[in-house]
Amino acid sequence: MALLPAFSPALFGQFAPKGVTQVQGNVLNYLPPRKVTAKPGSAVDSALALELRSGYHVNSNTPADDYLIPLRLTWNPGALEATGFTFPKAQMEKYRFSEKPLSVFSGDFEIVTRFKAPPKAAPGPSTLTGKLRYQACNSTMCLPPKTLDVSLQVEIVK
Amino acid sequence: MSRYHCAAAGAILALFLAGCTKSAKEAESNIKTESGRKKAPDFSLKDVNGDVVKLADYKGKVVLVNFWATWCGPCELEIPWFVEFEQKYKGRDFAVLGISMDDDGWKSVRPYIGSHKINYRMVIGSEVVSQQFGGVDSLPTTFILDRQGRIAAGHVGLVDKRDYQNEILKLLDDPKQAAVDGASPGILASAVRAVRP
Numbered sequence: 001m002a003l004l005p006a007f008s009p010a011l012f013g014q015f016a017p018k019g020v021t022q023v024q025g026n027v028l029n030y031l032p033p034r035k036v037t038a039k040p041g042s043a044v045d046s047a048l049a050l051e052l053r054s055g056y057h058v059n060s061n062t063p064a065d066d067y068l069i070p071l072r073l074t075w076n077p078g079a080l081e082a083t084g085f086t087f088p089k090a091q092m093e094k095y096r097f098s099e100k101p102l103s104v105f106s107g108d109f110e111i112v113t114r115f116k117a118p119p120k121a122a123p124g125p126s127t128l129t130g131k132l133r134y135q136a137c138n139s140t141m142c143l144p145p146k147t148l149d150v151s152l153q154v155e156i157v158k
Numbered sequence: 159m160s161r162y163h164c165a166a167a168g169a170i171l172a173l174f175l176a177g178c179t180k181s182a183k184e185a186e187s188n189i190k191t192e193s194g195r196k197k198a199p200d201f202s203l204k205d206v207n208g209d210v211v212k213l214a215d216y217k218g219k220v221v222l223v224n225f226w227a228t229w230c231g232p233c234e235l236e237i238p239w240f241v242e243f244e245q246k247y248k249g250r251d252f253a254v255l256g257i258s259m260d261d262d263g264w265k266s267v268r269p270y271i272g273s274h275k276i277n278y279r280m281v282i283g284s285e286v287v288s289q290q291f292g293g294v295d296s297l298p299t300t301f302i303l304d305r306q307g308r309i310a311a312g313h314v315g316l317v318d319k320r321d322y323q324n325e326i327l328k329l330l331d332d333p334k335q336a337a338v339d340g341a342s343p344g345i346l347a348s349a350v351r352a353v354r355p
Contacts, residue, residue: 067228067229067266067270068229068231069229095231096235096316097231097232097234097235097316098231098235102231135229137230137231137232139316140232140315140316141230141232141296141297141298141314141315141316142227142229142230142231142232142233142296142297143295143296143297144227144259144295144297145229145261
């Protein structure tokens with residue numbers, strides 16, 4: 001996945017404090033998931049493998065406070081219908097900036113989506129698209145919420 | 159107390175004092191020299207009452223400009239410090255200006271101001287203002303402006319309260335900073351107050 005610059009380094013340089021560099025690219029990236037094959041009316045699981053840059057964490061899907069932005073995966077309508085998600089067990093981590101432990105994910109982890117193929121799904125290949133929304137922080141600063149486009153190759157077979 | 163204990167206590171005290179001195183020096187080093195300071199970009203944004211806020215309105219004051227968001231944990235830790243600074247130093251021509259980067263603007267920020275008892279002025283930021291300040295991406299990002307509206311210090315990420323305090327006091331106490339454009343601080347303070355809504 002290409003890393004897109006999220007800032008103007010030349011401009012920031014005018015005002016940046018000494019020794020400060022801005023964060024480049026996405027701190028959370030995903031590996032393209034394996035193609036899934038499903039029969040009409042059947043259920044199938046697909047794992048989305050995520051890699052979070054070292055030193056960063058993202059809020060889990062169930063953060064403790066309302067103002068925190070949860071990790072969220074959504075799939076657009078297509079050949080398969082998402083019927084449920086399985087997130088890993090969140091880590092409860094204490095940071096200097098928080099009085100109580102926060103519910104977070106860090107490192108490499110997976111989100112598994114349970115899909116159902118409609119009974120009348122037409123056979124053939126297609127691409128399912130979706131969005132992964134996350135908000136990452138390290139121990140001293142946070143990055144704005146981001147939404148990644150995700151995709152999944154699907155084959156409906158008889 | 160034995161001579162040994164006295165010596166040990168003395169050594170510990172010396173180490174403690176050395177640590178304090180080092181911290182103060184480290185904070186001072188974040189203040190740019192006058193020649194190295196660049197004019198902060200001006201902007202025009204509305205506060206919670208709908209009044210227009212321009213950075214130019216703050217000329218003559220030392221200003222702490224804090225980019226933050228309600229979803230940012232480190233920002234939340236700093237907010238009580240800024241509330242304290244506003245209260246403590248506003249009589250000395252100092253002001254805090256918060257610039258929220260929340261996408262949904264006042265919907266999130268208005269209740270947050272109330273729940274966190276924020277006593278300083280707040281505006282909702284924009285991509286344009288973020289770019290004006292060099293592309294603020296990580297939060298908190300905080301700039302401390304001198305009385306001439308120049309960026310004297312900048313911080314990305316959580317900083318010690320003491321560092322902010324030392325920088326603010328250094329700028330407030332700087333005799334070269336006491337007068338702007340040849341006017342006395344008192345006259346300037348009045349002028350600034352006059353243009354403020």
